[in-house]
Amino acid sequence: MVEKKRALIASGGTGGHFYPGFALAQELRARGWQPLFLVKKQDLARPALEEADFPYAELDMVSLPRSLNPLRHAAFLLKFIKSVALAGRIISDFRPAAVIGTGSYVAFPAVLAARLAGVPVYIHESNARFGLGNSLAARFCRRAALGLPVTKNPFEKRSVLTGTPIREAFRELPSREAARRALGLEARQFTLLVFGGSQGARRLNAAFVAAAKTLKGDLQAVHIAGAGNFDAVKAAYAAAGLDAVRGLQVFAYREDMPALFAAADLVLARSGASTVAELAQLKKPAILVPLPSSAGDHQRHNALALADHGAALCLEEGPDFDNRLAAAIRNFIGDPARAAAMAAAYGATGIPPALGAAAALADLVEKGG
Numbered sequence: 001m002v003e004k005k006r007a008l009i010a011s012g013g014t015g016g017h018f019y020p021g022f023a024l025a026q027e028l029r030a031r032g033w034q035p036l037f038l039v040k041k042q043d044l045a046r047p048a049l050e051e052a053d054f055p056y057a058e059l060d061m062v063s064l065p066r067s068l069n070p071l072r073h074a075a076f077l078l079k080f081i082k083s084v085a086l087a088g089r090i091i092s093d094f095r096p097a098a099v100i101g102t103g104s105y106v107a108f109p110a111v112l113a114a115r116l117a118g119v120p121v122y123i124h125e126s127n128a129r130f131g132l133g134n135s136l137a138a139r140f141c142r143r144a145a146l147g148l149p150v151t152k153n154p155f156e157k158r159s160v161l162t163g164t165p166i167r168e169a170f171r172e173l174p175s176r177e178a179a180r181r182a183l184g185l186e187a188r189q190f191t192l193l194v195f196g197g198s199q200g201a202r203r204l205n206a207a208f209v210a211a212a213k214t215l216k217g218d219l220q221a222v223h224i225a226g227a228g229n230f231d232a233v234k235a236a237y238a239a240a241g242l243d244a245v246r247g248l249q250v251f252a253y254r255e256d257m258p259a260l261f262a263a264a265d266l267v268l269a270r271s272g273a274s275t276v277a278e279l280a281q282l283k284k285p286a287i288l289v290p291l292p293s294s295a296g297d298h299q300r301h302n303a304l305a306l307a308d309h310g311a312a313l314c315l316e317e318g319p320d321f322d323n324r325l326a327a328a329i330r331n332f333i334g335d336p337a338r339a340a341a342m343a344a345a346y347g348a349t350g351i352p353p354a355l356g357a358a359a360a361l362a363d364l365v366e367k368g369g
Helices: 014-028 046-051 071-095 106-118 132-140 178-183 202-215 230-239 255-262 272-280 295-307 321-334 335-350 354-366
Strands: 005-010 036-041 058-060 098-101 120-127 143-146 159-162 191-195 219-226 250-251 267-270 287-288
Touching: 005 014, 005 071, 005 106, 005 202, 014 036, 014 046, 014 120, 014 272, 014 354, 036 071, 058 071, 071 106, 098 106, 098 132, 098 354, 106 120, 106 132, 120 132, 120 354, 143 335, 143 354, 159 250, 178 255, 191 202, 191 255, 202 219, 202 230, 202 267, 230 250, 230 272, 230 295, 267 321, 272 295, 272 354, 287 295, 287 321, 321 335
Parallel strands: 005 036, 005 098, 036 058, 098 120, 120 143, 143 159, 191 219, 191 267, 219 250, 267 287
Antiparallel strands: none
């Protein structure tokens, strides 16, 4: 009996870091590999791993402190040393053929331990700028897989553009007419999908409510406010007199995002890596509003990876944001050809199909990249 090849995948922390590793693990398992995950203690990804029957180990690791408090830095250093030692023991016992990090702060201790053990290292960076963990990990990796083109890439010689994996549910979308019919939307009305990520986005939510006051009757919208913001958004619509407007639907969360994308003429969203990957796969016109506090300003760079080629509009927060947003949406409503031109512009972005990204990552690992 041939022993299965083994892969240690250091992932988790956030969905953007976890899902590429999860999709890679599914692809490798389908090819006969045995994946083991390394996640942080009490990681929110554990239920997904347990449901998929993926084994995992935990590191008691924390992110690098942003303050100058010496006690926090001392605590971080201690946890880091212990995490590298534990990762080293796991590598020694599990004997993986490769270690793959996907950018979370759990990844670097595993990458360093793998390098010390002489095990090939691969990383995946889903954003258009290397995060701190991946900037360090890339120094030890055999190949850095990129989700988006990275400008001024210091690791260009060892980088390969693979794309960022997205859910298989995006492979078969309903028609625009069927999606709108299922949502109870008008078949011919300009339709906007608004969301801020899994947790919503308070500033983006508030700006769209303000914009909707001036756009009432000109569009229909599906607004995913996020569980933590749903009540406040509903109250804001009611205060604006928009709560009973036909064609305005507000939800805390929806699982059927592919159908919502299919229904939309235009998407208004933050520019996290997964959102950008979904937009690129579907060639959806978008207004992207980068999260100002994103680490390393990576959301702005993500948005520009599309906007610089005309595939999206990057609209940053700041003075008069509500009015600028309303004007931007109105420009799309008044010029249907603009959205069509944006959809066509995706061909110039150079972003690989996201639904092929897991296979591309697995090829990289299997072939020894």
